Amino acid sequence: MSDLRQDLKAEFEDPEYRYAYAESFLNTKLATQIKILREQRQKTQSELGAVVGTKQSGFSRFEDVNHSVWKTDTLWKIARALDVRLDIAFRTFGSIIDDKEHFTKEAMQCQDFDHDPAFAELSAAGVGQPCPARRNRRRIYSSDGRRHRLRSAAGGTQGVGRASGVSGGGVGSASSSAPAPNLILRANAMQGVFNGI
Amino acid sequence: MEEWRVYCYLGGMRRDNVVREWLATESVSVAQIAAFQEKIDTLEMSGPTMVPGFISETPVAKDIYKMKIKGNKGRKQLRPMCCRGPFGPNEYTILAGAVERDGKLVPENVKDTARLNLNELRADPTRRVHERLAPRPKG
Numbered sequence: 493m494s495d496l497r498q499d500l501k502a503e504f505e506d507p508e509y510r511y512a513y514a515e516s517f518l519n520t521k522l523a524t525q526i527k528i529l530r531e532q533r534q535k536t537q538s539e540l541g542a543v544v545g546t547k548q549s550g551f552s553r554f555e556d557v558n559h560s561v562w563k564t565d566t567l568w569k570i571a572r573a574l575d576v577r578l579d580i581a582f583r584t585f586g587s588i589i590d591d592k593e594h595f596t597k598e599a600m601q602c603q604d605f606d607h608d609p610a611f612a613e614l615s616a617a618g619v620g621q622p623c624p625a626r627r628n629r630r631r632i633y634s635s636d637g638r639r640h641r642l643r644s645a646a647g648g649t650q651g652v653g654r655a656s657g658v659s660g661g662g663v664g665s666a667s668s669s670a671p672a673p674n675l676i677l678r679a680n681a682m683q684g685v686f687n688g689i
Numbered sequence: 690m691e692e693w694r695v696y697c698y699l700g701g702m703r704r705d706n707v708v709r710e711w712l713a714t715e716s717v718s719v720a721q722i723a724a725f726q727e728k729i730d731t732l733e734m735s736g737p738t739m740v741p742g743f744i745s746e747t748p749v750a751k752d753i754y755k756m757k758i759k760g761n762k763g764r765k766q767l768r769p770m771c772c773r774g775p776f777g778p779n780e781y782t783i784l785a786g787a788v789e790r791d792g793k794l795v796p797e798n799v800k801d802t803a804r805l806n807l808n809e810l811r812a813d814p815t816r817r818v819h820e821r822l823a824p825r826p827k828g
Contacts, residue, residue: 496730496734499821499823502823503723503726503821503823506719508719508720508723509719509720509722509723509823510723511720512719512720512721512723512724512727513723513724513726513727515724516723516724516727516728517727517731520727520728520731520739520740523741523742524739524740524741527741555741555742556741556742557728557740557741557742557743558742558743558757558758558759559742559759560759592730592731592734592735593734595731595734595735595739596735596739597738597739
């Protein structure tokens with residue numbers, strides 16, 4: 493590992509090299525994690541493609557490390573299809589080494605909301621079960637996928653939707669959480685949404 | 690975590706890394722070499738299942754597989770030829786370089802070259818090297 497650190501330190505002196513290397517690793521991570529999460533959910537490319545709005549051949553491109561043109565909109569759709577949150581962060585070049593060390597199938601896997609370990613204990617105890625009215629609100633949000641403004645517990649309004657997935661500790665947690673730093677697709681997709689209801 | 694190794698075939702008098710030579714001959718950009726090296730690094734650290742689409746699942750000729758490094762914005766479509774092993778389960782050896790133009794490999798005989806080099810390598814295991822592909826600093 494220290495060899496790679498030394499090699500990259502020398503190679504990254506060239507800005508063109510380090511940006512291309514980082515871009516390539518981002519593409520590798522995205523494609524690989526999409527494949528891993530699809531397989532974790534035991535879904536076919538056709539099944540997830542239908543949810544995302546593309547054919548099997550189109551979805552297979554998302555699982556190819558050479559795919560390099562990612563639209564944020566598409567990533568949101570894929571995150572929704574996998575029931576995870578999307579996390580986008582700016583990072584140091586040196587963090588690539590740490591990311592590579594943790595680049596394993598196990599580290600890339602994450603549960604959908606219903607199996608999210610962060611909430612499992614609460615669910616078992618019956619805490620935080622939404623009342624029927626709140627459940628309806630959630631259903632409206634889930635089927636729409638667009639921005640809504642919902643009344644918060646404090647009586648004000650709070651934006652939910654795309655912005656909630658990017659903000660709220662996404663950058664900070666990406667650099668500090670083990671064992672899989674800089675995961676692009678993370679579990680707890682809807683946490684920010686429910687906090688605001 | 691299982692470690693993998695990606696080697697490069699040594700041509701000539703066992704001194705010429707054919708991959709380095711090919712990258713230089715094709716004037717492959719620094720950015721593409723970086724992308725190529727990144728895929729190799731990830732493969733070496735995490736295994737081939739963690740770089741889906743990098744190496745063809747089916748051989749393009751007997752024991753020969755195609756690596757794929759996409760070229761955007763007019764860059765070359767790099768298609769180096771490699772084999773599994775041939776001396777260990779967790780290794781690949783890149784045997785020859787090629788690019789893809791209009792769906793065809795250039796040079797056309799690259800599969801034959803790769804096959805020939807694989808045979809040479811099997812007969813002489815010292816005909817390969819493990820080294821990085823980044824351009825060496827001048828001077």
